[in-house]
Amino acid sequence: MKLKSKLALTGAATMAALFLGLNANAARMDMVDVSNNNGYMSTAEYTSMRNEFGVKAVTVKISEGSTYKDPYAASNIANVQAAGMYINGYHFARYATKAQAIAEADFAGRTAKAVGLPIGAVLATDVESQEANNQYKSTNDRNNAAFMQEIQKFGYRSDIYTSGSWANNKMTIKDKTGWIAAYPYVVSGKNWYSSNHAWQWSSTAKFRISSGGFDVSQLNSDYYTAGQKSKVKPTNKAAVKANNRKANKNIYKPADSAKWVKESKTYTLKTAVKLRTGASTSSNTITILPAGTTVNTDQAIIHGGYRWVRQPRFNGYGYLATGSASNTLEYVKSGATHTYYTVKSGDSWWTIAQRNGLNMATLASQNGKSIYTTIYPGQRLVVR
Template identity: 70%
Template sequence: MNKHKLKALILMLSAIFMAFLIVNVTSQAARMDMVDVSNNNGYMSTAEYVSMRNEFGVKAVTVKISEGGTYKDPYAASNIANVQAAGLYVNGYHFAHYATKAQAIAEADFAGRTAKVAGLPVGAVLATDVESQEANNQSKATNDRNNQAFMKEIQKFGYRPDIYTSGSWANNKMTIKGKTSWVAAYPYVVSGKNWYSTNHAWQWSSTAKFRISYGGFDVSQLNDNYYTAGQKSKVKPTNKGAVKANNRKANVKKAHKQAAKKATFKVVKYNQRGVFYPNRTLAVRYTDSDKVRQVATYYKGEGVIYNAVIIEHDYVWARYTRSNGLYGFIKLGVTNGHDYGKRVTGQPVSHTYYTVKSGDSWWSIAQRNGLSMTTLASQNGKTIYTTIYPGQRLVVR
């Protein structure tokens, strides 16, 4: 073998070896230690959890228990029972809407009672999921006070508390100390870096796939044993009725039939026109999902003219046309649950526009049309800090 061929072979083998190292470092840095589930994932059978454990190395599952002060996840009991039947650690989370200390305590009491009924075992983690618009409107100090009140209250039920939030909110919207918390941050490429390694867990993807389960899942890497401590990993189901009834109709079905069933209930849409008046602060998304970024905000007392209604599992959404011609989506309420405001149909849905002139400002246009600056900006999908330009059209009615 001549020198040139030998050199080429060495370079090729070196490249293969480096690629092997990168793949292994990547896989080690982003393990699927924990999966979180809710009714968005539909019914999850024991067989699916066993597959997650045996084929993907999943150790723990965190189940949605409740939201706000009234919503109970309808799949919480069967998820808890089936996770335990599969020999996995089980925990729970509550999606928080509290804005005051009193509301945080009330939501903790509601979450604790709901978790008990659903069969969440004593010693499990019951985390507060803090990413709502209500929390976004509060100061860091207020969120810290509210989170501490929730976690103190939840311990009365025998559960271990924790905070779940996004990386952009950590130590910005609330204090997240080392050796605590469960933080979500989704890198474009999962590399050798272990993000948030000083916290209990790092949620690194919301679109993970499992072989016999339909749809995408939130997955996390565990950095310590907080979510696998304080309970036994192999216990008898605390809700045998949920296992027996649900497994009878679900576990006997093949995976593709289950997937088809879930897919048929993905979206229900109907063309309804009207005006929605929120009774709380609500985020506007660019599609009907909380997983995407916020593009605007509507506040209590304002109105949004919508042109379609969409039912997407947990929530009922309204679709409207923003001033830039793109759609915006806002929640009308919980599916088969409480509303987030008042819907009025049959009202005129035509907009009145104002064309920005040189020298105009948010304040001058708002004053001219009897609006607050915040209302004017919000109904145009903007904030009062957004620059406006001559010739631009703004919705004023």
């Protein structure tokens, strides 16, 4: 989902593994957040998260800025509810002014209603963008307050998601509010941000029947479970315990474990971005690419908490972060990359399905849609 800083792995990992074997205070996998980056998620996947991993709540991406609507929001909401878990939503904030914050809240609220987010659910503002980074703390506080006040008009409860390094630095996060991301080496042994609603402790958690990595959080209050003690009960408590311990032990790996994957893609930058000599925030800056620049890339990687892409240049390569490790830009999963088809004039669900050896329902569902959803020329659909 988001912009978070990760520390480098140290020799403490060995001690951590030994410590975890005895420590009962492992961070819990109470809540998962998902977006278009995770692709289509079935009810079976959510049911597995509940019964085998102890997940109680899921928070799905609803929207971003003033125009983007997550294409999987409706199917995620329906499938989470079918799996019997609490459902919430979040909006990736791009606002820099109070007026923009109110406009984005109106857009997020209308979109949430349209995709079926139930009244009373949390609709959090995910504040980690460059726009917010450029503001004074007082400005971010004013903008966040305006967004959350406006969201309540739609019948939703509000909250702020941000990184630990931004909390009470870039913006104020009061006790008994907030969903904070921070990734320590030794996950167990301390309940981080216990005075806040939730602590997100990983963006790379693995689930048995789902591909890729997921953001997982420990809930420190009942805010994300409808303001009540969770009624969600796993069916396999032994599996929950084992899977939770495994997640705590194995969530962090050396940076060189990441793999580059092919990605021939063109980006148009929304904001100015630093082009670097390597895929790291500590690498030297080649130049600053201004907003509106078109960038052609050939490879992508998830590394150091960010999603990086490589730009071929006349004298080598340049590297830039497209966002956090699970940002709104398409996430390329190692070993699970998708094949896409671009809709042409005259295409229909039936013709595309036939061309790719699928039935219409399968094609539509893996794109978070139904066969009654209108498709348009230029739209990209997952076919593999």
